[in-house]
Amino acid sequence: MGVEYIVLMLLGFMLIAALIAVEADDLLSSVIAIGAAGFALSVVFLLLGAPDLAITQVVVETIALVLLIRLVVTRHDTTSEMPRDALRTGLVLLAGGLLLAGAFFAISGIGGKGAIPPFGEPVLGHKATDAVPPGVSADYLANSAEETGAANAVMAVLLDYRAYDTLGEATIIFVSILGTYAVLRRFGRRKKSQETEP
Amino acid sequence: MGTAIYILAFAVLLIGLYAVVAKKNVIKIIVGLLVFDYAVNLLLVLVGYRSLGSEGWGKPPILAEGQTPAQLAATAVDPLPQAMVLTSIVIGLGLTALMVAMAIRIYERYGTFDTNQIRKLRG
Amino acid sequence: MSQGMTPIVKNTARLVSGFIAVFGIYIALTGHISPGGGFAGGVILAASVVLIVLAFGRETAERIITPSQCHLWDAAGAGLFLAVALVGYFAGGFFVNFITPISKGQVGKLFSGGTILVSNLFILIKVAAGLAGAFLALAAFRRAGLPDGHPKEVC
Amino acid sequence: MMFIVPLLVILPLGAAFCAVAMAEVSFLKRWTGSLATLAVLANLVLAVLLFGTGDLKLFVGGWGPANTLGIEMVCDGLSKLMAVTINLVSLVSFIFAGPYMRRFTKPWLFDAILLIMIGAMNGVVLAGDLFNLFVFLEVAAIASYALVAFGCEAEELEAAFKYLVLGTVGSAFILMGVTVLYSLTGQLNMAKVHMLLPKAGLGSPAVLLAAAALLSGLALKAAMVPFHAWLPDAHPSAPAPVSAMLSGVLIKASGVYAMARIVFNVLGPTPQYAAILMTLGAASMLIGVLLAVGQWDLKRLLAYHSISQMGYVVLVIGAAAQVAARPSPDMALAGLCLFGGLFHLLNHALFKSLLFLSSGSIEHQTGTRELKKMGGLARRMKVTSFCCRVGALSIAGVPPFNGFFSKLIIIVALVLTGHGVLAALAVFVAFVTLISFVKVQRYALEGPPAGLAAQACEAPALMCAAMVILAVLCVATGLAIVPLREHVFGPAADALLSAGRLVSMGGAP
Numbered sequence: 001m002g003v004e005y006i007v008l009m010l011l012g013f014m015l016i017a018a019l020i021a022v023e024a025d026d027l028l029s030s031v032i033a034i035g036a037a038g039f040a041l042s043v044v045f046l047l048l049g050a051p052d053l054a055i056t057q058v059v060v061e062t063i064a065l066v067l068l069i070r071l072v073v074t075r076h077d078t079t080s081e082m083p084r085d086a087l088r089t090g091l092v093l094l095a096g097g098l099l100l101a102g103a104f105f106a107i108s109g110i111g112g113k114g115a116i117p118p119f120g121e122p123v124l125g126h127k128a129t130d131a132v133p134p135g136v137s138a139d140y141l142a143n144s145a146e147e148t149g150a151a152n153a154v155m156a157v158l159l160d161y162r163a164y165d166t167l168g169e170a171t172i173i174f175v176s177i178l179g180t181y182a183v184l185r186r187f188g189r190r191k192k193s194q195e196t197e198p
Numbered sequence: 199m200g201t202a203i204y205i206l207a208f209a210v211l212l213i214g215l216y217a218v219v220a221k222k223n224v225i226k227i228i229v230g231l232l233v234f235d236y237a238v239n240l241l242l243v244l245v246g247y248r249s250l251g252s253e254g255w256g257k258p259p260i261l262a263e264g265q266t267p268a269q270l271a272a273t274a275v276d277p278l279p280q281a282m283v284l285t286s287i288v289i290g291l292g293l294t295a296l297m298v299a300m301a302i303r304i305y306e307r308y309g310t311f312d313t314n315q316i317r318k319l320r321g
Numbered sequence: 322m323s324q325g326m327t328p329i330v331k332n333t334a335r336l337v338s339g340f341i342a343v344f345g346i347y348i349a350l351t352g353h354i355s356p357g358g359g360f361a362g363g364v365i366l367a368a369s370v371v372l373i374v375l376a377f378g379r380e381t382a383e384r385i386i387t388p389s390q391c392h393l394w395d396a397a398g399a400g401l402f403l404a405v406a407l408v409g410y411f412a413g414g415f416f417v418n419f420i421t422p423i424s425k426g427q428v429g430k431l432f433s434g435g436t437i438l439v440s441n442l443f444i445l446i447k448v449a450a451g452l453a454g455a456f457l458a459l460a461a462f463r464r465a466g467l468p469d470g471h472p473k474e475v476c
Numbered sequence: 477m478m479f480i481v482p483l484l485v486i487l488p489l490g491a492a493f494c495a496v497a498m499a500e501v502s503f504l505k506r507w508t509g510s511l512a513t514l515a516v517l518a519n520l521v522l523a524v525l526l527f528g529t530g531d532l533k534l535f536v537g538g539w540g541p542a543n544t545l546g547i548e549m550v551c552d553g554l555s556k557l558m559a560v561t562i563n564l565v566s567l568v569s570f571i572f573a574g575p576y577m578r579r580f581t582k583p584w585l586f587d588a589i590l591l592i593m594i595g596a597m598n599g600v601v602l603a604g605d606l607f608n609l610f611v612f613l614e615v616a617a618i619a620s621y622a623l624v625a626f627g628c629e630a631e632e633l634e635a636a637f638k639y640l641v642l643g644t645v646g647s648a649f650i651l652m653g654v655t656v657l658y659s660l661t662g663q664l665n666m667a668k669v670h671m672l673l674p675k676a677g678l679g680s681p682a683v684l685l686a687a688a689a690l691l692s693g694l695a696l697k698a699a700m701v702p703f704h705a706w707l708p709d710a711h712p713s714a715p716a717p718v719s720a721m722l723s724g725v726l727i728k729a730s731g732v733y734a735m736a737r738i739v740f741n742v743l744g745p746t747p748q749y750a751a752i753l754m755t756l757g758a759a760s761m762l763i764g765v766l767l768a769v770g771q772w773d774l775k776r777l778l779a780y781h782s783i784s785q786m787g788y789v790v791l792v793i794g795a796a797a798q799v800a801a802r803p804s805p806d807m808a809l810a811g812l813c814l815f816g817g818l819f820h821l822l823n824h825a826l827f828k829s830l831l832f833l834s835s836g837s838i839e840h841q842t843g844t845r846e847l848k849k850m851g852g853l854a855r856r857m858k859v860t861s862f863c864c865r866v867g868a869l870s871i872a873g874v875p876p877f878n879g880f881f882s883k884l885i886i887i888v889a890l891v892l893t894g895h896g897v898l899a900a901l902a903v904f905v906a907f908v909t910l911i912s913f914v915k916v917q918r919y920a921l922e923g924p925p926a927g928l929a930a931q932a933c934e935a936p937a938l939m940c941a942a943m944v945i946l947a948v949l950c951v952a953t954g955l956a957i958v959p960l961r962e963h964v965f966g967p968a969a970d971a972l973l974s975a976g977r978l979v980s981m982g983g984a985p
Contacts, residue, residue: 106684
């Protein structure tokens with residue numbers, strides 16, 4: 001059985017899990033369903049030749065799940081099911097339909113050249129003489145071991161060729177954690193009497 | 199087959215979008231954003247996958263013992279989208295922590311996750 | 322909740338949290354030769370702190386690492402990663418891999434990849450300390466409940 | 477001079493890391509604000525120094541230029557203009573924040589987060605790589621979510637959450653667009669993508685999908701009208717220096733600037749993209765100002781005016797794209813359009829941050845933002861009300877001030893490109909803006925002192941100093957229009973129009 005079928009089945013599972021997560025009445029089941037979708041995604045990553053991503057996705061998913069479960073488990077949900085906002089839902093469905101149709105045209109290549117390359121045939125596989133040459137990744141694969149000394153090409157890209165992006169990534173974690181501290185301060189403003197002290 | 203995989207990825211993305219716009223609960227909105235994030239990451243990895251036809255699946259872009267870089271370049275999947283997804287996953291984690299903190303404070307201030315009751319601002 | 326969970330959970334947590342921490346460090350340090358890397362390793366290392374907070378409660382966890390130590394390690398990790406980028410100026414420019422030209426190492430062995438190994442280490446410190454600190458802050462907030470005087474708008 | 481370019485990003489980030497470490501040391505804790513101000517001042521000096529050089533292109537890590545393996549940082553005329561604007565407004569905001577933030581707890585957190593936002597915005601305007609652009613957009617966005625929620629009150633948390641949700645959706649769309657472009661070309665470097673896109677088919681569905689995703693994501697960040705819902709909540713909820721930064725530079729750097737870059741330097745201007753930009757711009761211009769007129773909350777009123785004024789910029793950038801997309805483009809006319817747009821962008825950064833800072837000063841002294849509860853402040857707070865008047869006259873487009881010149885150029889450019897109706901609309905919007913600010917003057921500054929304003933006294937000296945700097949600049953930029961066009965806006969417009977100049981190697985790949 002080809003990898004396509006397994007990926008397709010896992011994506012179907014993800015789709016169902018995401019639907020349950022969005023539509024479940026109980027917030028805890030919703031959060032657990034999103035965890036299931038995340039773990040299915042990590043298996044998809046593993047099958048598609050991305051073990052780095054699979055590891056990261058699993059551990060990130062675990063931490064996110066712990067955070068979300070602790071968030072919902074002690075808090076009482078008082079959401080009353082309101083009659084649906086028909087206009088909003090309709091607009092979303094309309095926009096979503098347009099997006100899906102556009103994506104379908106962009107993927108299936110109706111309208112001649114310029115479609116997203118078919119699944120399994122990325123630009124990387126082009127020949128150097130094609131109209132669109134294979135791009136930077138071919139160079140990464142061929143030269144990363146020689147140029148950076150790292151056997152793992154993903155790490156070579158992440159921490160050497162494109163290390164500047166990784167600085168941004170580290171800053172994102174840094175600033176979101178500072179933001180967490182800022183949001184969790186018990187008092188945002190001082191009382192009048194405390195204002196004089198810096 | 200390939201088209202079906204892409205369309206499924208876009209369908210997951212749409213579910214996330216639907217939850218963000220139409221749901222009236224802070225947790226549901228967070229869940230929708232997570233689904234949205236998954237779908238975009240998935241799309242990036244799909245774009246970089248290379249199948250080798252009859253010779254099997256695309257290999258991870260990691261140089262194995264005794265393999266030459268030329269062999270790797272002929273069989274491995276694209277490493278650049280993977281580096282991008284790694285960044286994107288980390289962004290997702292940071293956002294999740296921030297969203298959870300905000301949800302805790304919103305619950306503390308309003309006593310509910312219902313966005314119909316969280317409406318001090320006029321929009 | 323202040324005493325944590327049952328003894329079974331506590332003993333298991335005591336047993337495995339060390340292994341989890343070591344595994345996180347291993348994942349980070351071998352990131353350039355096998356799957357993993359500093360981010361995954363850092364999150365795993367933070368997960369061991371999360372496990373201790375869940376099993377024993379926040380006070381016990383703060384005996385291992387306090388929130389203010391978390392801040393310091395967090396800033397130090399980020400600053401050291403930036404320093405790696407800045408040292409590159411002496412080798413020709415911003416973010417230049419300055420170790421590879423000196424000693425390349427053997428591809429596939431631990432000491433290879435130049436700054437990649439060093440950067441992974443600093444990212445490990447940064448991510449682990451940051452996430453552990455954020456989780457401690459979230460845990461502290463949860464226990465405290467509402468403050469006695471509900472804050473009033475002062476201005 | 478090449479070494480300066482990364483420093484613009486590194487200095488604020490490094491200072492932020494230092495500030496967090498300093499906060500744990502008791503005797504250094506109160507100096508984080510000074511450190512931040514110094515870092516931003518150094519940044520401003522470096523950004524001004526860059527004007528002495530030509531276009532700088534730097535491959536980070538030395539991985540270029542042969543096959544663009546690394547990330548390219550591009551510092552052309554437009555990047556320099558944006559970098560100076562960002563660092564100038566940031567410096568003024570930090571000067572203002574010194575006394576203002578004493579009212580909040582843990583001001584070091586504020587300093588660190590705002591420094592990261594400034595560094596990230598510098599990163600955005602210096603990026604020559606699509607994914608790098610996305611990463612720094614995201615850093616700036618996350619920092620701004622945290623800053624909007626900084627006060628921790630119910631409204632602030634709610635506004636921040638709304639902003640976070642919409643901002644994240646926008647970012648995800650941007651990443652989707654980048655993904656599609658990468659799948660078509662195998663490159664992330666903007667110049668290379670621009671070069672390879674015609675081979676993939678410019679009007680093909682995949683490119684249009686990418687363009688739709690990128691433009692809607694960036695329109696969300698720029699708060700263009702169908703996507704504007706978050707801005708009037710988020711900008712007023714933040715502390716005043718942050719409002720000044722968000723309205724003054726963030727929506728420009730991560731919205732309008734990125735949009736212009738993508739349309740001109742990556743996708744290449746076509747009539748369709750021009751039409752989209754002009755529709756977004758005209759709608760924001762009109763609807764923003766109509767929503768603003770009815771507001772009684774001073775900061776909300778200013779926030780709606782931000783939408784409207786950004787509409788002017790996007791409209792005229794769209795007109796420039798339309799001219800540039802013609803078979804035989806009139807580059808002088810397109811340059812005039814861009815000159816008007818970019819000049820208005822700079823002016824808006826100056827007068828809108830001035831107005832937000834003076835509203836913050838009023839709020840700090842009187843404790844209210846409601847126009848009806850103020851009154852008579854002209855006598856009680858002389859400096860603040862003088863600066864507020866300068867800002868109001870600038871935004872309303874009264875002759876000697878900078879807003880007049882940029883609006884005039886925009887209207888002339890619209891007439892010359894053959895959009896008489898849009899020009900008339902722009903005049904109408906300018907008129908409504910004037911009325912709206914007459915209302916502010918009438919209720920806040922003139923008249924008998926109302927309850928809360930009666931005991932108000934002048935704001936601390938540093939806050940006044942910050943406002944006076946901006947007020948002087950508002951007048952100065954209006955008077956120095958000719959040299960500015962020659963040395964600043966001309967190269968900036970060239971950077972957008974000559975997309976080929978971004979190509980570092982030239983020739984076939």
